[in-house]
Amino acid sequence: MAHLAPKFMIVLCALAFLAGGCARHVAPSALYILEELEAASAVKDPAGKVERLTIFIGNHGDSQYRFVAYNRALETLTVEMKDDAKAAQFLAGALAKETEPAARGELLLAKFEYLMKKDKNAAVAFADSLFETGRSARLFLYMGYELMDPKADPDLALKCFLKSADLSADPHAKSNAIANAGAVLDQQGKKEEAKRYLAMAAGNPDADGLLAKILWAEGKRDEALDLYIRAAAGMPGARDEEKLDSLDAVVHPGATDLGERIMALRIGDEGPLAGATFVDLDGRAYDLAKLKGTKIVINALSPT
């Protein structure tokens, strides 16, 4: 049997070559990469953990999971090792290596979040310094989220959200940033300006819901209810949270078709789902293109 094995292998490899298998570079699967990341993160000694995470980043420089590694290494350096100088050095090294705007945005965000915990004034100054060169919509959006707390810097948060909207090419991302700008203005009591921005983000459930709340308080109940219904179409939880059934009973006494009115706005057409391939937690492969002809429900989730 042993002497047959090499011949058998040659036949197998020839078949694989004909199928393109031998010639093609096969990227490691997402599951394999995550297993490696968890193994690096499980190292007990903090310095050893940072070293393993750095090796992971070097091995998977094109994987988005490297940002989890960056964050874990930074957390180890600052929380476990309390070595701010090394953390700053680590971050500077990472920024020198990452050139793509979105990737740099992730790192700058990590630095901002670290500064927010350590020294709020320094974080605000850092955020302010990024407006000239920052090109990541997500960076400004997330800095805005942190700064919109009245105890932080709502004015700068507003500036961040507007910058994020400017940098966002996608309409969903743009609306979300503008909706948040409206939320800051509302929080600051600038109702008219808030209304203007929220109306610009029409179709974003948060914007619709907040504009509805403002209009309801102003007594414009019909207009407010229509907006609430649109908000609940995109954000199903809003029906209970905003007590829409009671609000509807005020505007349309005796009506029983609120669910139908919400549903009528819930279904639209955003266009075709882009193709993509994935592996799941158990290593099974999925190709969205192959699911055409079947209805699909995709739930984007995180384990929180």
Place this chain on the structure above:
Amino acid sequence: MPCVAEFPQLESLKQREKELGFKFLGLQVNGLLNKMRDVVKEKKTTFPILLDDRRFARDVLQISGTPTTFVIDKEGRIRARLVGGTKDIDAVIVDVLGKI
């Protein structure tokens, strides 16, 4: 409402795939593998959880947070985007599936 809170409803939806003629897919947007496995074990879920290693949810679907649910028709078109969780998310999705 956090993602994990609606896992039981999502699992009950998964159990109706054949009856209602659809495929249910979870799409994990961050890289917390062990945490995700712990949740799956604790909640006893069986639906597949795809690993989003190329930021499909963020960059292509343009989600603004999790959970966000997409309902896609047989022609492969996105017909509903449902932001956030709710205690009757399964009933909401079944309703949408019945109308597309």
